Amino acid sequence: MKTAKLILRRKARYDDGAIREMVVWELPEPVPASLHPYKYRFFYGNNGVRMVGYDNERGKGDHKHINGVEHPYTFSGIRQLISDFYDDIQQVRAHES
DSSP states (O other), rough: OOOOOEEEEEEOOOSSSOOOEEEEEEEEEEEEEEOSSSSEOOOEEEEEEEEEEEEEEETTTTEETTTTEEEOOOOOOOHHHHHHHHHHHHHHHHHOO
């Protein structure tokens, strides 16, 4: 019996107190509504408010949250997922200052 395998866990705090956290698991089977074997949750926020989030919640599939608005997300690999997440964080941070 195959089990879930943690393949990424990173957490960082920015100088302004914002937090970035990324967690990715490789699963024996895809999460319902996703076509790949990964379960992930990415968070960027400050003072308890999520400003950027990526996840593939069971039944919803791959999607992202930007400043409280949910958008579809097309998953094309872990590296691209990380890159897209960092790009969205940069855009949000640029609009904060």
